[in-house]
Amino acid sequence: MQRQIAILLFPNFSNLCLANAVEPLRAANTLSRKPLYKWQFLGLEGGPVLSSSGLPVTPEMTVSDLAHADYLFVMPSYGHRDFTRAAHLRRLRAAAGRCGALVGLDTGSLVLAAAGLMDGYRATSHWDVLTEFEESYPEVSVVQHRFVIDRDRLSCGGATTTMELMLELIAQHHGPMLSLDVGALFMHGERPGAGPHLPGVAGDRVVRAAAALMRRHLEQPLPIPEIARRLGLSQRGLEQRCQKAARRSPQSIYGAIRLAEAHRLVQETRLSVAEIAGRVGYADASAMTRGFRREFGHAPRALRAPQPAQSLTL
Template identity: 40%
Template sequence: MQKWSKHPAAAIKVAFVLFDQFSNMCLANCLEPMRAANTLAHQRVFDWSFLTLDGAAVHTSSGLPILPQGQLKDLEFVDYLFVLSSYQHHLHDDAKTRKALRNAAGQCKVMIGLDTAPWLMAAAELLEGRRATIHWDVLESFAEKFLSVDSVRHRVVKDGNRITCAGAMASFDLTRQIIQSHLGNSMVLDIDALMLRDDPFPALQNTQSQRAGTPLQRALAVMQNNIERPLTLSQITQKIACPPKTLERQFKAQLGASPGQAYRHIRLSVARQLVESTSLTMAEIALRCGYESQSALSRAFKRRFSASPSQIAQLGRAAIAQSHDKFF
């Protein structure tokens, strides 16, 4: 059964090793969900650093210069090492890169190859006898060159402590699943809302049955579209044409929470966002989030966040002031 929420004992260490002409979208689709998780958790759950092979600056494929924090040979042990190359990957495939990646593989729990980086990993013999994918533009040539790798046309492939990812959009799905494994389904539900994702809890692999949306996905979408006037479970199941018992089983099995618990979570997440980022009164926020009174919202808010709305608002103002002082 899935976990609704989890609380890591320590920060999850992440490193990105970047090769010149890498896709900025690939990096952003990994980094922004982690940043969002830190913001929503109000602590640094994911702690990341940027490296290059020699510590020198690199440029994205769109010309954006990136100054790393160090070189790959100085990598300290991390939970996840993301290797990212995109265009002109063949120019990076040399003895120096292969040796550096082989050494780095011993300094991480999981090594992840994004876009065309699986080519560099395979050249370093880090994918021997494993299933893997790569950006589909080079998949055919990848399969022809690395015969000991089981090459497949998938978005994301996991094999032991190696993960390969075919491109930018799949990078978001992969990172989202990593966040889910460490923080639970309640966190990714909030991230989906923050990133305006309209297909909550997608699978990594495409199938015909998934494209239509599962009852759980449809129910979550209905909940997110009915915040101010919450629906009953019966009304939700009528809208999505799913028996209540079936929906309850799916929520418990896939989210580790009941439909009611998930619905409250969604509404309270909206309430917190309004508390932190608007000047609305608590009475107005209560109304917008489907609570019959300000006191009802305050009680639910405090149970969820272990702080009153006014305390959260003060913390938000303090954070803004601190950020202003830092940059000005």
């Protein structure tokens, strides 16, 4: 199922917020080798929209032209109060009726609230405007969280929290392993070996830290007890966190990471299967091939087109 994302850009939107919304979707498509997400840009009116740093983006259509989307991302930043005029809010309410879920990024939740579209929901926003949000819209349950998902209303506090929200959406849609892979592509998560404070953080961050360690030790895999020790956890503690966050054991996560790297090497290099097996920590090619077939449904060589025969010219 391909999900349709409409991104409504307001003048002075944040480049970083936009990138953190779109790049995880692009990465999910790339890593899964499937068009999981499709997105389009909207404006309040025709013509380019300038970001806060002057980057112009030319939307494909106006918000009034939008026929349908699974998610409507609302992305203002500075000057959000300028976009709560009655005409803008009417167009926003009309578009919201043609969309499945509404997402307020940065100060977007305040604009949605001004349109009456957040009443009865929990929401957050940038910490600079949380007091204003709470005082101006008492019908909304404002919370000081980095992001909030409340049924068909989503919100987050700014550019970096947009990445966190997108990773959570990808996990809900396509499983925690793809979300972990997307996060790793952007070096998102705890620094490996960050020390004994890690047991106090949320479980998904611990799993991302464990996965980062695993990716750094493919050719000579670390024992699971050693990974747990480096993260300041017991082996049982790591296993519990992995089960809760990813519904897989640490061994299963490690195996999936190694096989994903094997898949990449098969597709992108001309290394032999035996060489690839060694690079991802398998003692022999047969063992890797069996795991590869279980994970992907085919043998490594099935990904490689046969090379054309070379004629010998005398």
